[in-house]
Amino acid sequence: MINQWNIAPIYDIPKWFQDIVQEYTKNIPTKGDFVSQLLWHRGIREEKELQTFLDSRNYKPTSPFDFGQEMKRAVIRLNQAREEREKICIWGDFDADGITSTSVLWEGLGQFFAQDLQLSYHIPNRLKESHGLNCEGIDTLAQEGVTLIVTCDTGSTNLKEIDYANELGIDIIVTDHHTLPDDRPQVVSIINPRYFKNTHPLYHLSGVAVAYKLVEALYEAFPDIPIQPVEDLLDLVAIGLIADLVELKGDCRYLAQEGIKKLQNTNRCGVKQLLQLCKGNGDRPMDISFGIAPRINAVSRIHGDASFCVKLLTTKNLKEAITLANQTEEANLNRKELQQTVLKQAHKKVADLDLSTTAVIVLEDNQWETGVLGLVASAISQEYGRPSILLSTMKTSDSNNLARGSARSVSGINLYDLIFSQKHLLSGFGGHPFAAGMALPIENVPLFRDGINQKLKQKLDITKLQPIIDIDLTVTVSQLTQELFKELKLIEPCGMGNSAPKYLVKNCWFTDVRNKNISSKKKNKTIKYLVTSFKLCDSSKPDGIFGSWWGHSSSEILSNQNYDVVIEFDYNKFNKQYEPRIVDIKTSDSQLNLNVSESPTVKNNIVLKANNNNSETLFNKDFHKQKWINFLGIVKYLINHQQSIDIKIFQEKVVMGDRTLEYSLKTIENLGFIHTIENNNIYFSSRKTTINEKEYLKNLQKTIAIIKEEYLQTLFLNK
Known part of the structure; x- marks a missing residue:
């Protein structure tokens, strides 16, 4: 595309x-x-905005108590739990934002509660439990005597599970940043920046930043208790913020800036090991987005259980850190291999679609592992400029005949709203405008595909959907x-x-x-x-x-x-x-520097009388070269994307008649490009061969002459 x-x-x-x-x-x-x-x-055009953007020292961070009564309720309930020595469980998530959120609460709440005795954490198994709270896990915590759950990066829409926890006498504090339910859930507190207007400096906080704000509030309320400075958590905050692709505005940018400063000099032996593996020193966000985060995320994608990643980020034992970091490296290599395989298969499936009538790309396969579908969906959506959803219909013992998958969007299209419009077909889903996960009965997949495509077509002209690069x-x-x-x-x-x-x-x-x-x-x-x-x-x-x-x-x-x-x-x-x-x-729109023959018929400008009113049409020397370059470009695109095309449509795109096309196809054989025609579709492929430059230039000269001849005939026929 x-x-x-x-x-x-x-x-x-x-x-x-x-x-x-x-x-x-x-x-x-x-x-x-x-x-x-x-x-x-x-759009940065005000003096104060410019100064705070360039230098975090000029920014005044927002108070955690901007969350109002929700934050106050959370602080009061946590203090009650501390005084009464209750058991508390942190319920996290398995991606980098969720892992760092859990780590921030583990260390931050660990200043107020005895770790392992009063305080524990639970990371859901990606392949067995999926995101969010679940009743089986809540049952286990109740049996262990837990009376308070603090969620991070999850929980806002788990209404059924929250009610179940309440029945068992377990209170819940939700810290999250995902989409809100229609009605406030029955929890002690829900700390979620989505309640703010989108212009609020806290609105874009990710899960780890919300968790940090809760810890920050506890530090402000009870300043004499903590021993570790709250700022020591900022390296973890930076990892989660940048990994989760939230908008780096307001407090998000400030926390990321301060966190990267901390990351460069981190004392965490696990984080140091991850930086060594990705050959980074922590001074660039790329060390997170292309180094630390993919390794953390790979663990749940491959193994399901990523709970050891919390230990990796918080351990003070170097030997343990080395062992755990190497496990993330191995998982990441397996993830890359699996992602490559699924991406190739997805490209082949896209080649069978008519993108002129497809608004949302929905692909399914009964061999796909769910762990990498979000990554592949992201690559497909970026390449083809439209939302993409990849579903695994693999049958497992606990799948209940469900298709599970991930979705990614492109700028300007609210993915969450699109999927919500088809909620009657789903057994569950969650996410935000750019990314989502879902499950649905396999038999509903065709209806889902048709419904979500129809919904987007009602909103916009899909013929204008194409990848946009902002330069x-x-x-x-x-x-x-x-x-x-x-x-x-x-x-x-x-x-x-x-x-x-x-x-x-x-x-x-x-x-x-x-x-x-x-x-x-x-x-x-x-x-x-x-x-x-x-x-x-x-x-x-x-x-x-x-x-x-x-x-x-x-x-x-x-x-x-x-x-x-x-x-x-x-x-x-x-x-x-x-x-x-x-x-x-x-x-380039500038001079095309093709190595063509020095024949005057190719090199010189030709002025032709195009009609009866004495106006002149200039046949520029670059016209036929541009036509040839356009032809080569379309051929290479079809090869690279393993796509075929109706031969009549192909001729329209390259603007060539039968004879011109015939000579053009013969000419590119000298470059190693071969073609086959089946059922009126033309397929191109390339083969390793030594380019016969002499023969190529000889054939190219004749092809250029035919292109010119065809152009001249068109001019005279249209007189």
Whole structure:
């Protein structure tokens, strides 16, 4: 699917704004022009807002008692439990936000309650229990003498389970950030930022940040009891916040900024081990989002039970930390292998869909493990620009004939509301506007697919659904330096609502293009990755700089061709270099530099009389080249996405008649592209072969001549 590019305009930035930015770039040999443009475009245009965005020391964090009576009730009930030596259980969740939430409460409440004697925790088994409270677990806690459950990152909509706990004499305090029920549940307290307006500085808190606010409130109410400073929990808060993809605004950004400062100097031996495994030092949010968080999340995805991850984050025993961290590494490798397999299968299923009539991609398979479906759904939704839902219909002893799965959305489409519209078909679901999980009877899957598609079609024109890439800055290759990286590092931490910058490099070309074989090995497993390395060049730096394109082959980049390229620019800690990483690529609107024959019929402009009113049509020398590049681009897209296409539709897209298409197909055989036609569908594939450049150029010359001839005939027929 072709991506739409939204390119930020160039603004006339006020001097006062630039002066503030330059205060933070005075140790960098730049003027702060790039970060000024980016922040202004992202809507940061007030002095106070700019100062607090750039420096967390200028931000005044919101009091935990902004939660009002709900927070006060929670503090009073916890103090009662402390005085009466009640048993308390923290009920968490199995993803990184839930694990860090549990860890924050384990250590934070552990300043007030004896761990293991009065205080315990429960992490649901992802494969057996799923998210949220369940009656079986509540039964077990009642038998153990628990009289108070404190949830974290879950519980808001578990109305049946809350009522059941009340019947057994167990009180519940909910700390959560997910969607609220219609009516307040029968709990002691529900601390959930969704009760605030979306402009409130606490509105976007994730589960771990809500848990931290509860601990913060206890510290304020009883300051003489705790021994450990509450700020010591902020490294855990940063991990959960960034892992959960909440919008980094208000207190979220502040807590993430302060947490990353703490993470760089963490004393947690388990966190240190995770950083070593991902070769990070904790100063970048990427060390969390691409390092720590995937390893924590992998445990429940592969094994179901992730309770040991709480111990990993809180243990003071180095030997134990090393053992547990290695277990997360092994789980993460297994997760990568499983994710690769499911993603390939999902791509094949998407190829069978008519995306022109599909608003929501709903895929199912009876062999899929549920643990990686959210990750694959995220990749599919980003690639095809529409919400995606992946369901496993695998039969298990406790599945009760249910399909279980995960959903991910794209910007502007509220996934939770979409799924809620089909709640009559579901046995359970939960989530928020961007991500959700669900279960439904297998026989309801076709009805669910049709219903959710119809619902979205009623809301918007699906023909306009396509992936959108927001481009922050237009740069030259010579500007891609360490100084630019340091300047743009000012906007970190990046995440939802503050994405990593994307740059546009126009009219550039590539040299030294080659495939690299990257693999991860652990015991008897090897995970292979396709990545293309290259030098990115333009007129400002003809010798270029090294970069990479993950998941793509070198055959997708033509030599002697100019491109417009969207990149991210980051530091490669493995190669120890700053490098561009391709996000998207298109042939340049500027000069097309194809290596074609020097024949005058190809090289010269031709002026033709197009109609009777003496107006002239210019047949530009680049027209037929652009047509050929368009043809190659569509062929490569179909190969990369393993898609076939109706041959008539293909001809319409490449704008070629039968004879022109015939010669074009013969010509690309010299590049290793082969095709087959079955049931009026054309399929393309590539094979490893030595490119016959001489034969290719010979055939290309004839093909270009036929393209030109066809164009001329069209002109005269339309006179």
